[in-house]
Amino acid sequence: MKKDRYNNQWTGARLAVWGSTVVGVLILVVLVWRLDWSLLVNELGRIRWAFVPGLIGMTLLTFWFRAIRWRHLLPKGERFSRTCLLEASLVGFAANFVMPLRVGELVRPWVMSRWQAIRFSSALASIVVERVFDVIALMVLFGFCVGRLPSVPDWVVFGVRVMGLGGVGLLLFVLVVYVQGARMIRVGERCLERFLGHRFPRFVAKLVDLMEEFVTGLKGISSLKDLAWAVLWSTALWGSLVMLYQFGLWSFGVDDSWWVGASVCVMIALAVAAPGAPGFIGTFQLGTVVALALFGYSEEFGMAYSLVLHALQVITVVLAGVFVLHRRTMSWSDIRQRSGGA
Template sequence: MTASPAPAPTAAPAPARAWLRVGLSLVITGLALWLVQRQLDPVPDELEIAAWGLPAYLATLLLYAFLRSARWWFLVRPLGQVRFGDVMLVGLAGALWIVALPWRLGELVRPALLARRSGIPASQLLGTVAIERVVDGLCVCAAFFVAAAGAPDVPALTGLYAACTGAFALFATALAVLVVLARWPAALELLLRRGLGRIAARPAAVLADVARGLADGLRALPSLRPLLLFLIGTLAYWATNVFGMALLARACGLDLGLLEALAVLAVLNLTLLVPGPPAHVGTFQLGVAAGLGLFLPPDVVRAGGSTYAFFLYTCQLAMIAALGIAASLRLRLGWRAALDLRPPAAGPAGV
């Protein structure tokens, strides 16, 4: 192998990039919290909820967390020998880091962790994560379009509809790229090396290597059965989420049915597409407020909506943290090991 060229002198050092991300995250958090406070109270003075509300919602969150991790197994299993238990534990631990790290950098933790447990290259596992994110994005957009058909004609709906259309185009393009990688794995790599490589050789080489790894990870695509099982798990995952949100809304005194809860879920996830701070502080509440505003008058959003957003956020965060910490302890995984995203050394058997 030839030695890698020296980094370009104009590249910003890692600490500078990290501080830039932190600064931008703080700006996004401040803007989101400012917008949220105009619609609801992030920490309301009174928290009235039916006695059955929290136990019932937490039960749906347990099923939601199980389905979220379990569906990944159908995409990972065709790539090599991997235990279902390992996929579950890594999925639960990875969900914690997705919440803990800004700018969704936690998405890189799951493939790195499972690569150490299974021997499957992290670049291949990254391809399965890409499939997840694209399918989830298309599901969110489809959910919004379905729910928007039954929503009242309010001014905010036009802007949300435009944002969702743009997001749908983005995810559809990403899906097309994944299909190209799966069907013609060498095409994008060649295009990057011969096209971008003439302008910036090193970035082109890095992107080409990533594309090759993603293509290897997309080997599950031509197999219909794993994809169908993954899609069934995904529909069950989102359906559980919608049911739980509707259940919690009733416990908080809000008159929201399944269709309205579907709309709130879609708007919330569209808002979370904005890269932001750890734990989605501000952006989460902003998404809930925007979704509720489609169906409820401002005074109801300010009152019951504030309670609803508070419990929705704290319950999800607590469940992700509790399951993620438990899974990390079972994996004997410390935070330093979780953040070490370097690929594992090849074992005696190789991969």
């Protein structure tokens, strides 16, 4: 019975891998099929190569901010060096670029648990909390960006601004959960059992487990001071991401509002949020083209911009990840075995 269950899980994982890869490739094919190739080549020719080192440096800077924020989300994070956190982050995101289904989210806490005295479950719980911080930042940034888009109906602007306020409300909720975690779990469990328990008991049990995992990760933050620093470093991280995509526009000779770079950042983040093909193939391009089209840029420019920015990020992060693995005497086979067993 256990062997059959393992085989079913392995088959399901393989189907998910192939399905996500096919979807990503199809998205890319559809986008490319619509383009005028001569215009695409012209747009690619606009890149100013002197900006490339700056784009690489800014890409690495975002990972430095991730590492510092992660330090404040881990239990007794001050005992972990920033360099180790940076290396684990680079390896995890490199795995996202070369493997499907965002397995880097599991790889990152796994390598951290091998390099430092921390349990995998504790490191993984911190990643769950980290994603909540990213959702909050994305909601707030999205709320600001939509208000700057041309020709957007007032009701859309109002709705998205409400979502932005919802992000602020979610942040306040996180603070309450941090202070009163056990009580919030009990209240949430009672509400779920009252309204859904009779009809969906298994679903309720999974939601309760998810709440407990989130609270465990949140309580792993050593103090309210660390929680405040995590919020500040999240702001710095997303600000650096906006700067990266705005700098990318400058590298093509485009001097437009910072809200264009911010909108590109938001749309890419939304497009690649779901587990997909290795390297976010297709979804990265889709988010970029849609964001730039909202500001009147051609699909050819959007595709040229996405190909350059995407390629630089993939090459930079994967090479950095390979360097870290070599320095740590690890290999990609170790990472694949972990992703297969996760």
